[in-house]
Amino acid sequence: MELPITGVLDELVRTLSAHGSTVLVAPPGTGKTTLVPLALEGRVVVAEPRRIAARAAAGRMASLLGEPVGRTVGYAVRGDRRTSKDTRIEVVTSGLLVRRLQHDPELTGVGTVLLDECHERHLDADLLLALLLDARAVLRPDLRLLATSATVAADRLAALLGDAPVIRVEARTHPVGTTYLPPLRRERVEAQVVRATRRALSEVDGDVLVFLPGVAEIRRCAAMLTDVDVIELHGRLASATQDAALRPGPRRRVVLATSIAESSLTVPGVRAVVDSGLSRVPRVDHRRGLAGLATVRVSAAVADQRAGRAGREAPGHVYRCWPEHEHSTLPRYPDPEIRTADLTRLALELACWGTPSGEGLDWWDAPPKGALDVAHTTLRALGALDRGITDRGRRMADLGLHPRLARALLDGAKLVGPRTAAEVVVLLDNDRAAEGVELKAGQADPREVSRLAKLVDGRERPSPDAQALVVALAHPERLARRRSPGSPLYLMAGGTAAELPPGSLSDAEWLAVAVADREPGRAHGRIRLAARASEELARQAAPALLVEEDDIGWDGDVVAERKLKLGAITLSAKPLRTPEATRAALLAGLRAEGVGLLRWDQDGLRTRERMAFLHRVLGDPWPEPDDEALLAVVDLGTARRRADLARISGEQVTRRLLPWPAAGRFDDLAPDRIQVPSGSRIRVDYSGHDPVLAVKVQEVFGWTDTPRVADGRVPVVLHLLTPAGRPTAVTGDLASFWRTGYPKVRSELRGRYPKHRWPEDPMAAPPARR
Template identity: 35%
Template sequence: MTFYLLKIQSVPTVEFLQNKLVNLDLPIVEHLDGISKNFLSHANLVLQAEPGAGKTTVVPLALLNHIPKNQKILILEPRRLAARNAAERMADILGEKVGHTVGYRIRNESKISKHTRIEVITEGILTRMLQSDPELAETGLIIFDEFHERSLDADIALAFSIEVQQTLRDDLQLLVMSATLDAESIAQLLQNAPLLKCEGRNYPVSIEYVAPKQHQDWSNIFTNAVNRALETSDNDILVFLPGIGEIKKANRIIQESFSDDSELVVVELYGDLPFSEQRKALLPEVGVRKIILSTNIAETSVTIQGVDCVIDSGLMRQSEFDPNVGFNRLRTRNISQASATQRTGRAGRLGPGSCIRLWAESDTLRKETSAEILRTDLAQFALELAKWGVASPEQLSLLDQPNTGAFNQAQDLLKKVGALNEQGKVIRHGNAILSLGVHPRIGHMLIKSIELKAGKLGCLIAAMLEEKDLLQGQHNGQYNNPDFSHRLNILFEPNFKSRTKKLILSQSKVLARKLDKIEKKSGSVQREPKEITHLLPVLLAMVFPDRIAQKRGQGYLLANGSGAQVPDDFLMVDEYLVVVKLGGQGRATKIFQAAAITRSDIENFFPDRITQTRDVKWDDKSLSVKAQLNTRLDEIILDSKKLSNLEPELITAGLLQGVLKQGIENLPWTPELLQWQERLIKLRQLAEYQNDFPDVSHQSLTDTVTQWLAPYLTGMYKLSDITESTLSQALKSMLDWNTQQKLDKLMPLSIKVASGSKVKIDYASSDKPILAVKLQEMFGEKETPKLAEGRLSVRVHLLSPARRPLQITEDLASFWATSYEDVKKEMKGRYPKHPWPDDPLTAQATRYTKKRLEK
């Protein structure tokens, strides 16, 4: 009889689940019929439920009997605590232990069995499952909980799941849930999925703003806030702080300032705590009043009982890519409006509550927290995509597309560390890196360290890079020491104690366990770190292949082509370094941490990265082409030899570099060539001729220099070899004979004026062609001369007998009718030997004096 009872309990019936759920006093229960109906008629759903609605624990149970008996539900949670908590709560509703119908899988721990049909997992685990078995045949529904947090893992997992649904499993269903979410956008991403909304259960919460005064000590601000909370609250107090350091500091302040209150208990809550310690914060305690000091882990997904007051620092730690160290780093940032609302809501679960915000009400918060895909390192993301068989993020269904430049840089890095081939495909080494679940830079080094029998040292170095600087906070001057090897030696000192050292040693053990399988497969015996410290720079160079640096002047040239200076107190003067930490941007970039590496180590351990190139370059000093055979490590030149007898096309390419560097305008242009250029430019400004003639503007000539100039540079090495004749030939070759004849006809070099003289036109001095001619030579000319078949008027500069400007006009007829009389009166006395007729339109045009005319 007992056997049958266990059999019934192993598969909860519809009636059993309905009875369990209907008695729950949670707002989501009233919406279960609507959720179930939509689930049965649609492949995808979006559920927007306010905090306290009960969506995380009730919805999966309600949908369990709507999927086939041989399939399970996967629920993604953003944190390990949330995953465990959700699994325990659901198991408790069913009256079971975790691991039976409901189980969980998180990093380094799982509680599941053959009976498990609801599996709560953290986000990275689903990605691993999809990569190893894209079909997920045993899964009927995937629930993405708290999707508003927009972690990179959640974005990847959802994108992969959508593709699986569209290509392999049209029966796979997806449900995205969140309290604060741009629900419309996610519904569109899921092929216009139904959007369901559910209110939460929150009582009114009064909000008080306590803005820090200028130069006010944080300890004082916090103490006052706790005092205020104790006065207004009768229950537990939840304090949101950005990180562990602030939590420890707040704990000390409370212990010192409120030591007389025997009922007051301080409890800490953050991700790295053991689960048993985390549970102390979640569960109520009889006879005591708790102050819970928490990171944003308490914002969503977990229920903290007994809280009616929140103190919100308004700060959070956010993962962001730091180009100075090459990894993501946690940065302290202001929270968003959405986070502030979530935190405030924690005070209104039991009844009316209060929230003390430690910022000014006038402070502006951004609406939502930005997605990780827009602010974090994309190397892991690029590797996951390559493993999935996707060349570009645009091929996936993502709410936000990452920066193209950042994604391309990530791919370049993966190629450098041997994770991808040149075609961007994952190779064996890349798969091994993925299996470790660490940053590809570090994964590459860890795997290679085993080959050097330096796995233990590799794990130590990796942990040192992942944690904050070992010497940060030291006040004996050691922190300013830029040598990374000094930090390793300090780590070995038994008398040196710090929290960071403990974290480094702990993390190195975690990494060693991940490496264990690869290490055993290699069969090599790993040496002790202290015995092989000389391999430190080699292992660092494997992490930072793009940051091997060569001394150049007062600074260094990095293998990636960028330059970096050193601070004034920088103690290292080695020829080659591996740069660990940079600071600043552009020309202000400085090296703050590095390790010296020898030339022989570079050649011995990185031979596949050393290449020989024949480099033909322009030399600014000699204004000529220089050809060299260079031995290179990326952009670093290790050796250089002068080359001779190069192919003519290489020399020409080098000379063209010089032409472009000096500028097209600095070629030997003659006045005649400048006139030729301007004739074409002004002609092309007329729409009728734009397609008949080439563009010879400086910009166009620069863009097409290889087409028109290169054929005329054969045998030339220097800029001075390009003569006026060479330039003239090259330019005029752009026009065939017929086109040149057409140019001469439309834009002639000179025109015949009324006196019979041929007068040159100046095309280069102004925006319009200029005809500078003595006024007397234009007598009888009624209209302004025109070019280009009458489409372009010239600008006439009428000159005195001494060839000084008298009048500038583009309307000759108007000049004769209005201005001529004034000019005549002024000039007649000054130039009496020249004709100044009363009627210029009937007078004889002449370039001579009156006396010469009479002859």
């Protein structure tokens, strides 16, 4: 078969034999997945990122040899294997090869491992690459590694493989025209895609391949395209149904696919591609404990790959569902899953490998430490990790499931039976909930259910809560209780609030939430898939989350309760009446609302201001009478509630801060009142930066020395008042005021206040209060 890859096969085999590792850069459709393995010598294992791609590649290679699958070329994916003693080339998924490597790090008998579609940066593929490099460095230096990529960003990959040679192949592609179809106002993505699909059917001959983000969108589009043959292609379909989409149909078809059809396989007959521009990728919100799939814009590289599907066999056309000016804003490449996904499964595999932190391995991108720490916490809670991997952890890893689902299968089989537990686990292992929000039986692949049921022990036990129990075993932190009667909001044990859409579960007090997510900008999450639960079930499924704790605090008044909680959910509460609890709650209130809750009269406020003044001016030993200092010395006595705090004198609390023996000089250093020449004792205002004495002009006739406080260090600022008590002058230098300021004051005020004395010589006039 003459494909672009044919011209470099001999060079590729020689280079790989000489160097032990090679990077092959070749676009889709060049034959790298099917012709290269056949040209390699010895036993070859091909690692594909997806099960459908593994089966399709094996089938294509077998057909080129004129043989059935399972003879020279075979495959192995989870739950399905077709190989024989004659099999020389085996196509497997990356995750399955990781498991095989864990049990046989030397990969006995294997001469070459081909890592296909490395550019997709799936989590299993990145982990597999790191483990293979480690195994080759320590155990199998003769193991040949060939990495293929559809993009030109191969330098980092070549460096990881030991400065491996890079061989590039140019594809002889057919021309592909491009039309941009931006959405109409308020148009949903499904309506937009259907509009583009109908245009493609009217303008281009051949089948139409439509890329949508997920199964829900595929089903909604299929319901709108009732007048054409519609084929679905996604990861939740049975193998036979997936494989049928890769065979030509008797009539023109519209193939509605997820990203599963982007590379590694060819959908025959396609002449047009409709690209929604969206993809569903793993994302995890560590703070809220929500891990799942998020809908994101595709990268430019993915958009180009999707468009290339239209030109595999003949000239074609791509219809892009976004404005042309937005194309330049797309990210260049997709984010590697290792940066954004839940790393619990990866952490379990690293623990099985003997390096839980992943240190010492050569990574394309190392796993983020924070996400790995969260994964380790989860594994310890599941009993899979202690100081190292536990026997239970190895058992969970061998099941080939996410550790949470492995725990649900192992423990659920003992509680409700292997088949019931397996059915729920299969449903949870899908990439998205089925139609509706309520988890329902009968939707799981019976073949996969049977396979998993055989892996665990137990006997079937009829239980109306079986589904909820298995869900809760997988996600105990997602057990949820309604916040208030009639409310659609539920509080999950992990502390996250989530909204339940209207439907059959609307009357449920408790839920076991299987799938929940949170859209950016929303205050709470959204429940996508759940089962009806109960408090009894929650206690049974999540005993580790049951804690009894004292809730002592302040909510406008004293809160002192002993609570039984399931994570963040309060199951019961009893009042705590101990003096220690009451004191802690009152102090919490004073910290929250301030010491203004105490009784503060004018004397108390002034005492606090005087002490603050001495602290600012003199420093030690005079303390700062801030809230924290006052809280440290407050005597709550018999106070039990908010109202009792208003009976505690703030002045008495402040005076407890006075340092001894310096406290004896408090009134001398910061006197509350100063006697003026008239004989009046007038209060000093310490509320501002400088102490202020407000006094009528007639009371200080003859006074030349400005009063000073703090051992004479700070002059008191005089606010000289009119007979009516209004300020007429401000001075810190009385002698200067009498010379220059007083004549002006006298001329302005003696006509206004003729009954008061305004002598020409204030220094000779006797002071008077009136």
